[in-house]
Amino acid sequence: MPRLLRPSGRLLTRRTALLGAAALTTSACDSSRPRTGFLGGMERFNARFQSALFDADQLAPELPPSEDTPAGHFPRYFISDAMPLAPEGWALKVGGLVQRPGLLSLEELQRLPRTEYRIRHHCVEGWSAVASWHGVRLRDVAEHVGADPRAGYVEFRSFDSDYFSSWDRPSAFHAQTILAYGMNGQPLSPGHGAPLRLYSGVKLGYKMVKYLTEVSFLPEPTGGYWEDRGYEWYAGV
């Protein structure tokens, strides 16, 4: 996992050190840690292919309410043993290459332009589900805090057992990539990532970090919870 073995400053954590040690023990075609060798090379090729195929103007189709997944049937996943609940006085920390780093409360986020859509969710496991989501576009948040154009990557962190994921800038700034604070016309429920989660039409489900606590605009990509365990980093749809 060369991306993680090339940490920039604060990214050299215990996590990356452990991953580096693990990466050194892998063999060429190890399916459980497929980032090295032939399969790793093909994954990097596929990531380039996917980003070349990515079209910033291509939107996930908006679906009618009749397509909605019935209430209670939209799967709910989290990493912690118990459902994560937002800490008292929760606010989103925004940092990295931005002019105005700091904390954004839910009310402040809700004062930014609101976006709503109903699209299909694609899980890496193969199921799909439909709901409507509302929130603020990440690109609007980026503008609000003055994100630097040199930030080619965005890292999203969660208070759910340190879950995290990092994204390429074009996907993060896509018109359908939002910090969602509501689902199906209601405030986000704890099962779906309350109070704030990432939602997007252009990535697989595991890239859409729930229980958001921190967004960082970075010059280098970092990994991700599932990505560090072997899942594809780009994971576009």
Place this chain on the structure above:
Amino acid sequence: MRALEHRRPQPWPIRVAHWLNVPLLVIMAASGLQILAAYPKLGSQGRPYGWYPFQGAPPPDWTRLGDWLAGARHWHFAFAWFLTLNGVAYLLYLAFSGEWRRRLFLPRRDTRNALDTLAWYVRLRKHAPEQGLYNGLQRLAYTGSLALGILSVLSGLALYKPVQLQVLAGLLGGYDAARALHLLVLAAFTLFTVGHLALVLLHPRTLGEMVTGGRKPDA
């Protein structure tokens, strides 16, 4: 280029493409079954399709490759390129060598022969109908397997990129329909392979030809 009727039964590009298909299809099928094992329900929201016969019964371990979902996806998306390249090379060779005339099913030319061959197989006819390198039924089967290969790549692309390639996904009936189709193609490939191997066992000469190319008709 040598006239078609003076060529070996199996020119080398055909043999290379054929034998490359063996490991490629095995890797694609086995890693695909490991992907399926992650969630053997095909419907939207992970709910079962009524007609899917293996609900709740994941494919047995020995049929799977990749250890777990992430590993299987790496195998699948790595080797899908080689399967596609092999298929494209084969199609280009068929088109430019003229071999398509010996191998592809042309309805006006081959329908009669295919029906007569079928009648002979089921003993409704006493004699085999006239045939060149292949009879009409064989041409139908090989053309069908080529169509299956094309369909597997297209439905796979629709599953891989349901948003960026949403036109393709729409043509196949949407994300869930493409998923069902992708699995049906695997089932059809498996049936084709079983029949193919049975006929090779009945006519071992054809196996030699697919290895050596066979004798030229005028040699």
